[in-house]
Amino acid sequence: MAKNKFSEKLKSLFSHKSQFSSDFFEDLADTLIEGDLGAKTAFELAEQIEKECKKNGATTKEDVFVLLKQNIRSFVKEIKLEPVPSKTSIYLMLGVNGVGKTTTAAKIAKYFDDKNVKPIVLAAADTFRAAAIEQLVYHGGKLNIRVVAHQNGSDPGAVVFDAADAVSAQGGGLVIADTAGRLHNKENLIRELQKIDRIAAQKASEGCYKKILVIDATTGQNALRQAEVFNEAVKIDAVVLAKYDSTARGGIAALIGKELNLPVAFVGTGEKYDDLSIFNADSYVEAFIGE
Numbered sequence: 001m002a003k004n005k006f007s008e009k010l011k012s013l014f015s016h017k018s019q020f021s022s023d024f025f026e027d028l029a030d031t032l033i034e035g036d037l038g039a040k041t042a043f044e045l046a047e048q049i050e051k052e053c054k055k056n057g058a059t060t061k062e063d064v065f066v067l068l069k070q071n072i073r074s075f076v077k078e079i080k081l082e083p084v085p086s087k088t089s090i091y092l093m094l095g096v097n098g099v100g101k102t103t104t105a106a107k108i109a110k111y112f113d114d115k116n117v118k119p120i121v122l123a124a125a126d127t128f129r130a131a132a133i134e135q136l137v138y139h140g141g142k143l144n145i146r147v148v149a150h151q152n153g154s155d156p157g158a159v160v161f162d163a164a165d166a167v168s169a170q171g172g173g174l175v176i177a178d179t180a181g182r183l184h185n186k187e188n189l190i191r192e193l194q195k196i197d198r199i200a201a202q203k204a205s206e207g208c209y210k211k212i213l214v215i216d217a218t219t220g221q222n223a224l225r226q227a228e229v230f231n232e233a234v235k236i237d238a239v240v241l242a243k244y245d246s247t248a249r250g251g252i253a254a255l256i257g258k259e260l261n262l263p264v265a266f267v268g269t270g271e272k273y274d275d276l277s278i279f280n281a282d283s284y285v286e287a288f289i290g291e
């Protein structure tokens with residue numbers, strides 16, 4: 001994460017307040033909003049902690065901090081993605097334009113390639129722009145990973161179909177499919193995604209189709225709204241928190257966990273292929289809140 005201004009703000013709040021008056025809990029809510037927890041969750045959380053403090057007779061800063069940490073930790077969900085050997089896994093990368101889908105698709109391909117998952121095929125199912133196909137072909141070339149691509153403007157479902165056949169023909173493997181991130185309106189998105197979704201569900205082995213939503217950690221509340229829309233359109237299995245290196249807040253992982261029950265699988269920490277980490281809820285909370 002970028003220099004963590006949020007945990008510093010929190011630290012300063014705790015160090016300036018000598019007493020835990022209702023004033024303190026209002027300031028705490030404001031601080032939590034600045035950390036990207038959203039107004040609703042921030043106020044609920046501050047209220048909850050105030051209640052727990054009274055109930056448990058928590059009086060010291062340490063007590064209150066522990067309660068805050070426990071509460072936030074209870075929101076955060078993690079998930080481990082693991083392709084099953086000899087099965088056809090399909091990971092469909094979803095998200096609006098510019099969040100980091102294509103880059104993340106390449107990073108995840110490299111991550112599993114390093115773990116010896118074979119074969120891996122990148123599917124250029126963002127057929128809306130020629131540049132998107134070229135971008136994925138470029139990454140595939142750099143990483144020495146096969147890319148299945150059709151012509152610009154072609155049917156994205158057919159790309160996923162062919163990519164799945166390519167791995168199935170070799171006895172199973174992993175397809176990572178990039179998609180277009182158009183989000184003019186919900187109905188359109190649902191229609192566009194439903195066809196790909198149907199094909200992927202049909203072609204993947206049982207339980208091996210995962211819909212992965214990429215969100216941009218710097219966009220705060222927008223990311224929650226995007227997650228809501230995509231989750232409604234096709235049920236999301238896992239989230240990747242891209243551009244985590246560029247945010248000083250980062251509460252979005254806790255927020256989508258609390259509001260939508262969505263777990264995070266990976267965190268993007270830069271623009272290079274290796275700038276991808278497995279999401280760990282405990283470490284995340286440590287980094288977000290501080291110690």
Ligand SMILES: Nc1nc2c(ncn2[C@@H]2O[C@H](COP(=O)(O)OP(=O)(O)O)[C@@H](O)[C@H]2O)c(=O)[nH]1
Pocket residue numbers: 095096097098099100101102103104181242243244245246267268269270271275
């Ligand atoms: N700093 C940083 N930049 C990222 C990360 N992931 C993606 N990007 C950058 O975000 C921009 C958009 O990424 P792209 O993959 O094209 O987004 P897409 O439109 O969703 O496919 C590119 O300049 C990427 O290099 C990340 O984890 N950290």
Ligand SMILES: [Mg+2]
Pocket residue numbers: 101102103126132178
């Ligand atoms: Mg893209």
